[in-house]
Every structure is written in C-alpha cells, then in structure tokens.
Amino acid sequence: QASARVPDQRVGNFQITANGGHPGLLLAQAAIRRWTAMDDVMVSVEGALAHTGRDGDGVAGYIVHSGAGVIARGVAVKNEVAFNVPRLKVNAGETIDFVVDCRAGGVNDQFTWAPVIRQLEVTQNAAKPAGKDWNAARDFAPPSTARRLYPWEKLAQVLLETNELTFVN
Secondary structure: OOOOOOOEOOOEOOEEOOOEEEOOOOOOOOEEEEEEOOOOEEEEEEOEEEEOOOOOOOEEEEEEEOOOEEEEEEEEOOOEEEOOEEEEEEOOOOEEEEEEEOOOOOOOOOEEOOOEEEEEEEOOOOEEEEEEEEEHHHHOOOOOOOOOOOHHHHHHHHHHHHHHHHOOO
C-alpha cells in the first residue's frame, strides 16, 4: 500500500493484497503484481479479475510479459473476466506483471485477482502440467533479498561443508 494509513490522501485506497486490492486514483497508479522466472520454463497462466466495488466504472487488467509486452487484457465492471494463457515461454530473469488500473475514475475499484502460474512439461505433441505452480493467494510475500548461488559458489560451499562433516564423529 502507498502509506501506513488507508485511505491515503494522495492515492486513496491504493493497495495490493494476496487476493486482490485497489488501484490508485489515477491511471499512473496501477496495482502491479510481479512474478520473476528463476529458470527458462514454459508456463501457463490462469486466473480471473473481478471488480468487487459496488459502484464505479470498473477496472482494466493486463498481463504483461517483459519480452513480449501485453499478452492479455480485459475490463471488469461489476463482473469477472477470465485471464488464461495456455502456453508462454519465459527465460530466466524475465517477468510477468499482472497490472490493474482504475480506467477513468479510481473510486470503488476494489478487485480480486490471484493468478496461478503453472510450469508445463513440454513433450513432442503437447504441454502438460509439471507439478510446480506459483499461486498469488498462497505465495504472496514481500520481495525476497535471497539470490541463487552460481555453480562456483555452490562448489565452494560444498567444500567448506565437507571439511566440517569430516570431523563430526
């Protein structure tokens, strides 16, 4: 959220939660949820954007891939719009953003949208779920400061641990 107090004087009810949120009062104050690929993978995206405000002009939603741009868009006005991308190739470090803006006015624009990204196992004939998924409602958390180790760093860590394990007994 924009500040410790909601509604905020500048941006109103602007916030993002595990299940949805509220965009700011202006188009430039979109609520954005970002997923970053750790490896080169094929994924599918599922979810539905629902405008849950009792009044207002609804919300516009976009799925934006850092390499391909906008890959899906829709508008929800007191209803629900499905956002499904059956196959999308992402490389390590690329992002998928789930953007919600207020359209013309930012009043009563509460929304729910908890997308699920599933890793696909690609075969010669088809792509099927590989068992790993990222669920916005379940996995919502602040950005991680942890990073993956490079192969040489992994080797150095194993060598250091080997020395300690040698002298345990």
